[in-house]
Amino acid sequence: MKFATYRSGGELFYGAATDKGMIALSPDFPHLPSLKEVIEANGLASLTEAAAGREVTHPNGSFSYEIPLQTPEKIICVGVNFPDRNAEYKDGQDAPANMSLFIRFPRSFTGHDRPLIRPRASDKLDYEGEIAIVIGKGGRHISRDEAYGHIAALTLCNEGTLRDWVRHAKFNVTQGKNFDSSGAMGPWLVPFSSPEQLEDVHLTTRVNGELRQDDRTSRMLFPITRQIEYISTFTTLVPGDIIVTGTPTGAGARFDPPKYLKPGDVIEIEAEGIGRLVNTVEDEA
Secondary structure, X not given: OOEEEEEEOOEEEEEEEEOOEEEEOHHHOOOOOOHHHHHHOOOHHHHHHHHOOOOOOEEOOOOEEOOOOOOOOOEEEEEOOOHHHHHOOOOOOOOOOOOEEEEOOHHHEEOOOOOEEEOOOOOOEEOOEEEEEEEOOOEOOOOHHHHHHHEEEEEEEEOOEEHXXXXXXXXXXXXXXXXXXXXXXXXXXXXXXXXXXXXXXXXXXEEOOEEEEEEEHHHOOOOHHHHHHHHHHHOOEOOOOEEEOOOOOOXXXXXXXXXXXXXXXXXXXXXXXXXXXXXXXXXOO
């Protein structure tokens, strides 16, 4: 079962995603107004039960996708988390002992099948295909052995980046990672139930049909259990928090000359067992 947040007729819903469209479930759970509250209540199993045998309420073409979780407390992104990605920096350094992290704001993401916005401030919009995890059980000082028990769901992320704006200051990347609607997340949440859903997943990114990124989660420098352990050392993870787990080599900036995104491009990010996140590109109005 897959659960999405979507808009139809000006109204926001969440529900179960099917091949034919959406089964609205939010009207059945007025005490849980969004998927964030569902996660907080450990309620994904209840949604699965509620969707069983139901007919589609919003057929394909009658709704638009939003990002699955509208108001997470934190979106924490892991940088340089694949071996070839570290080598792209050409600084002669081995992979660091600890992971690089940065924060993104929910407003910097748009939903599936909607355009990424290339801002007026830069034409160097780049793509980064990633898997994101949603925390279901909060905590501090979470051990690697316990980490999988803190994951509620999985989704996909296009961690769109304005490459020149990540170099506007000496040592931070916040500006280049947070332009409005420069990235995407979705299409839906897939409930997490087994380590096999994460430990060796094939992750790809295509731009206009051309394969650009192609790797497996088993090659991550910092496995997802380590990410949860490390991050929870310094901050309390709470239900609904999102960790964006790292992108493989092959982003547009690493080509010679660079292959930045332009209006009309189509970016497809796909991961086994999770789905496919598709976006186009438009210039800021």
